Amino acid sequence: RTGPSLFQEPVMSITREEALEYHRRGRPGKISVTPTKPLATQRDLALAYTPGVAEPVLVIERDPAAAYEYTAKGNLVAVVSNGTAILGLGDRGPLASKPVMEGKGVLFKTFADVDVFDIEIDARTVDDIVRVVAALAPTFGGINLEDIKAPECFEVEERLKAMLDIPVFHDDQHGTAIICLGDRGPLASKPVMEGKGVLFKTFADVDVFDIEIDARTVDDIVRVVAALAPTFGGINLEDIKAPECFEVEERLKAMLDIPVFHDDQHGTAIISGAALLNGLELVGKDITAIRVVVSGAGASAISCSELAVRLGVRRENILLVDTRGVVYAGRQEGMNPYKARFAAKTDARSLSDAMREADVFYGLSAANVLTPDMVRSMAERPLIFAMANPDPEIRYELAKDARPDAIVATGRSDYPNQINNVLGFPFIFRGALDVRARAINEEMKIAAARALADLAKQDVPDSVLHAYDLVSLKFGPEYIIPKPFDPRVLLWESPAVAQAAMESGAARLSIDLDDYRAELALRQGKGVRVRQFIMNRARQSPRRVVFGEGEETKIIRAAVRVLEEGVAIPILLGRPELIAEKLRDLGLTADFRIVNPREFNRLEAYARAYYERRQRKGITFAQAVSLVQQRNVFGPMMVAMGEAEAFVSGLTYEYPEVIRPALQIFHTRAAAGRAAGAYLMIVDDRASHPARDRVYIFTDATVNIEPTAEDLAEIACLAADLAIQLELEPRVALLSFSNFGSTDHPLTAKVRRAVELIRARRPELIVDGEMQADTAVVPAIIDERYPFSRVRDANVLVFPSLEAANVAYKLLSRLGNAQAIGPILLGLGAPVHVLQIGDDVEDIVHIAAVAVLDAQARET
Known part of the structure; x- marks a missing residue:
């Protein structure tokens, strides 16, 4: 590395024994299915199974759409793989792919609260893959294709999309290839598939079954998955190699009426698309004029290139480079229809040739293929997305040493700008499932990319900083895409996907987006419902809230939040020039009142009012003049003088230092003898x-x-x-x-x-x-x-x-x-509320909202 950074996480080393023990200990694997109904009595059993279960069966027979009302179909995604392109390990078969697929499920649940079943299929050809996945469609609201090798994955996806009326998504095209293990077969893919299910459930509350199928052909895979479709609300294909993966996805989409999604294709494309939009904004380049070099020509590379075109990159400005060199017009060796779309009229034949004066590098190939000399040959202010896993095409520090003006992203979590498809698939399926989408179409993918790009420009909550042990994080060269553990991703990306599905005609169900965001927030855990109530009540009639510690960074960030969200009208106590400087450093803008008590033009009037309240408590007027310049006295006096309705302090003070002055000024309420x-x-x-x-x-x-x-x-x-x-x-x-x-x-x-x-x-x-x-x-x-x-x-x-x-x-x-x-x-006697020392910005915002509710209640 070139030097220490607040934005860099520590490098993590993981041993083989640790990885095996992690998957083996306790209950083996990474996922389990949790019942949502009680099953403690004989009556419960009769309702859950025979004879009670017959009633929803009969209803669904008459009305297939009722399955969304009486079963888990609407929140269930299938993550499907044949293990032919496992995490850089290659073709290891469907069973071996199981750990990878389990891992993907973990991501879905963790990041988007989407339930997942990982399904490892023993199918190799496009026909087999499509046949199996299409068979699974009735079970799911969507399909995510994973780790299917190119070029089969392209045909798989295309055929599935044509066949099914639910979203089909190949995340290896539009997402990062998982661990880059290559084709390890269906059994080896099992850990990955279970992992994916865990992510679905944890992040998006979507239940998942991982299904590892022993199918190698497209027909076999499609046949198996299609047969399983009645079980799921969506299907996520995993670790199926290209080009079979394309046909599997395409055929299943054509066959099924639930989303089918090959995450290996589409996931990386969406996340890198967000990074591309923000990176170009920072370097000031026009997307229609840039030259892009893509190292790799598998599922992810093709899909990244296609999405880049949809975002505005000109197709003729993209050079695709595979193991045989540049994909140029007229080349015959190692070609397929998907590569042929990018066959360029160029004299460049090698990666080194292609890199000269390139504006953007997409790495979706292998470690260390990009040299510092190639980086130095790029255009000014280049974007370098080295996304090979586990090791990138060029190490982050080498790229920055060669070109300090470059914005660099990798697939690793220990460097800035991790392009990780966990930012995509859980939330995409969450949005698709919640509007009962028939497919995950291009409009939905672009909406996801743009939502992520927009989110990266927002103020980062303390919970994210704590999760990554960071001091600061703001939009810039070292932060162009959100962090995976940012809880706001669910609230930004899933509604964007749902809206795009409704507007593009892919949705069966129309929903109110404001209500939907509130519903998503409830999925995220403790306190959301109560916090929402407090915030919504405050928004109905915001009041002026004085923040005593206005120069503190957390207070400034919280004040911006309450102002933007319409919760309160903040007034900050402090030196205006210092607060303005901190706003600039944070990259924030806000128009709120700032008051310096020592320079306040009504200081004498405040002192006299304070003196009148405390003159029989041993306070002289001279002491009153001195005391009202203290922020924990001045703030409550603003409330007493009618220039604010509430006061909040305590981030840097002990509790008595805030409450004692407030009690001296206001005492207790008339109807209360005690605080x-x-x-x-x-x-x-x-x-x-x-x-x-x-x-x-x-x-x-x-x-x-x-x-x-x-x-x-x-x-x-x-x-x-x-x-x-x-x-x-x-x-x-x-x-x-x-x-x-x-x-x-x-x-x-x-x-x-x-x-x-x-x-x-x-x-x-x-x-x-x-x-x-x-x-x-x-x-x-x-x-x-x-x-x-x-x-x-x-x-x-x-x-x-x-x-x-x-x-x-x-x-x-x-x-x-x-x-x-x-x-x-x-x-x-007045709305005064005390923070705890070290409170996060979220805590400050909610205490401010409580203060507003307190003020509202007193006025009624």
Whole structure:
């Protein structure tokens, strides 16, 4: 490498033993199928199987479209391979391809929440491949072809597309070849296929079966897959060599009415297409005028070239180079119809000849074929996409040494700009399945590429920086495509694909894209539903929010976010020139108010107002002038003076440093004798439902160390009001180490007294106690032992002390993998909310939204 970079990840070395143990330990392989319905009783069994299963069978017989309503077809993709082009290992047969196919499934699930079955087929010819894949089509909403060698893969894809009415996609044409193992056969492909299924499920919640077929011909593969089609909602073909892969995909598409997709063809093309668009923008070149050299002429190379043409590259400006040299007009050796589309009128015969004055290099061939001298011969500001795996055509550092002005991308995760087709197939299938697409067409592929290109220009969330152990990341030469673990990819790419499917006529179902984005967000895990509610309520009537630490980079990024998303109207406290400089460094623009308290033109008026509030607390006017210049005093005073509706601080301050000045200025609310702190705890309950979270309010975890019975009653009422504000029906449990008088002790008596006070003040509330924590949250305990209790399955948990609440929320966050939103300050005389030291930008945005909700509620 040329030098250290904030954007570079550490190089990872993996031994053979580690790789084998990873796949062998525990349950062998990388995927499993998880039931979505309960199967705990005889009744469940009768519903799931005979006799209950007969009812949906009869409905589907009458109306085939009902299969999307009563079965998993609509979220299921087949990843299909014959193992003839496994990850650089070549033809190892269908069984050997199984690990690769499993791996691909992992990517689908992880990145786009798409379920996958990897299917390794023993088929070699285009006819066989198409025959098998087409047979599988009824099972799936789409088909992804993988690791089928060229040129067969082209015909496979073309024939499948013609046959089927679901998306067919060859990711080796339009995606990165997996590990570049070459043709290892169907059995060897099994780990890859299972892996792909895991990715589908993890990233796109799509269920997958990996199917390794012992088929070598196109006819055999097509025959087998076509026969399996009733099982799936889509088919993903994997590790089928070219040119058979083209025909397999084409024939299956023609035969089936679910998406068929050869990921080995199309995946890399889509991701490299996004990189091409952004790279050209950065170097200032016109896509219609550039010269492109493509090293390789297999499935990925052909598909990358075709997509580049659709994006605007002129076909005559592309030089294809294979093992026999440049593909030129009139060449006879080693040609096929797919290469012939790029036969150029040129005198260049070698890769070295072709590289002279080239603007873009696409490497889809083998390691180390590109030399530094060839790189030096390229045009100014070249783009070098060396995508061979596991080792690129030229090492990143060698390319940068030869041409410091180059933008370089590889297929490796330990260098900037990884072109990884995991950014494509899970999210493409997610979008295709959700509109019941008949196919994955060119419009959908281009939409995916453009969505990825646009996403790379957005501010990168802290969660991505943490995932890659980076300090900073922004659009530029070392970041032209999103990172695979960016959770926003699902929310950008899948809607773009769905929209393109609807607009191009490939979709059976029309959906509202705004609702669809919200639905996708719910698939991503804990807290999304609650966070969406808070954000949407804030957007209905945004308020002015003062950020006390306006010079902090995270605060600046959060302020830009809340402004762009319409959540709040941010006001930043700090030096305007420093904040403007940081905005420029971040590549962000925003038009929000910046106030420097020390230079504020109404400072004397603020000081006098503060003095009037604190003059009987030992504060002189001179002290007031000094104090109001402090940001944690000035910010609340802006709220008091009517120049803002809420104040947020605490990213760099301890909790008391924020809350103490606010209490001195505002005291508590008129109806509240006490302030308190609460956390929203979001517990993942997707075992019972894929998008279900349970929401609990824990209090008091931040303010009252040893509350009295009167304090506990007030805290419980404040927390119940918060639940109502969030449109939750409060079921309040006051916790202790005793259940309803089972232990006679002053501590339990205090809790019982608090319950009596609450019932007297707020008889409408559902409240009970004292009770143990498990009694509060497990309805079966109440039903069996304490049926007299008014509270069953509590969602507002009032702890007997700050110590207990603080310990509980932190343990649940760490050991229970729950999501904590907060702290949310309750009972204060104005909307003041405290961040935690080190909060991420996402946390800051959501606390700002909470502050807006607080302000809205007070006005009503």
